Amino acid sequence: MKKVFFSLSLLFLLVACGQGQPVNIPVKTSDKPGPNEAVADFAEGCFWHAEIVFQSLVGVRDAVSGFSGGHDNNPNYRKVCTGTTGHAETVQVYYDPSKISYATLVAAFFASMDPTELDRQGPDEGTQYRSIAFYRNDQEKKIIEDQIAKLTAQKKYSRKIVTEVKPFVMFFPADDEHQEYIKNNPDNPYVQHVSIPDFIEFKKTFPGPYKS
Secondary structure (H helix, E strand, O other): OOOOHHHHHHHHHHOOHHHOOOOOOOOOOOOOOOOOOEEEEEEEOOHHHHHHHHHOEOOEEEEEEEEEOOOOOOOOHHHHHOOOOOOEEEEEEEEOOOOOOHHHHHHHHHHOOOOOOOOEEOOEEOHHHOEEEEEOOHHHHHHHHHHHHHHHHOOOOOOOOOOEEEEOOOEEEOOHHHOOHHHHOOOOHHHHHHHHHHHHHHHHHOOOOEOO
């Protein structure tokens, strides 16, 4: 999936095979939108990881992997990987505001990645892996900015938060092979040694609410 994917895959296959941890992978609950459903979009590095983060939360029906934030009107995975489209790997989150708030989604977003990393996230490098919180109105923008101010005041990070705060314009879904990727490719070395450990760490540090 990444520029470093094949080298990482080789490395992971050579290290201890018993490092993987069993985990129930959260998946979408339905293809049918709810009557009062809202939508939010977040970019936080690999969209495989972001998908299961948001789908693990009570009130989230689905998180669709795709691309947003750029200038290309016909992006695909191969083009976005070149870093020339301006797009970042993004998930579009469909949720029920009566069960989970936008503020909780924003808190989960910041808790599930390192917002001080510029144009990368973990082992994945390039502008397509930068972090972006997209907003659809002034209230959502304020919630994002308040969360950044809160984390900054808490001195949670030693470096400045570089997450972009951008108005939502357009979302382009990725190909079917990238949807529910971790569930469908559990033995992938990147999934086993990057995606799953990151998700387990997120669940240790974020209070949820999580689906049972």
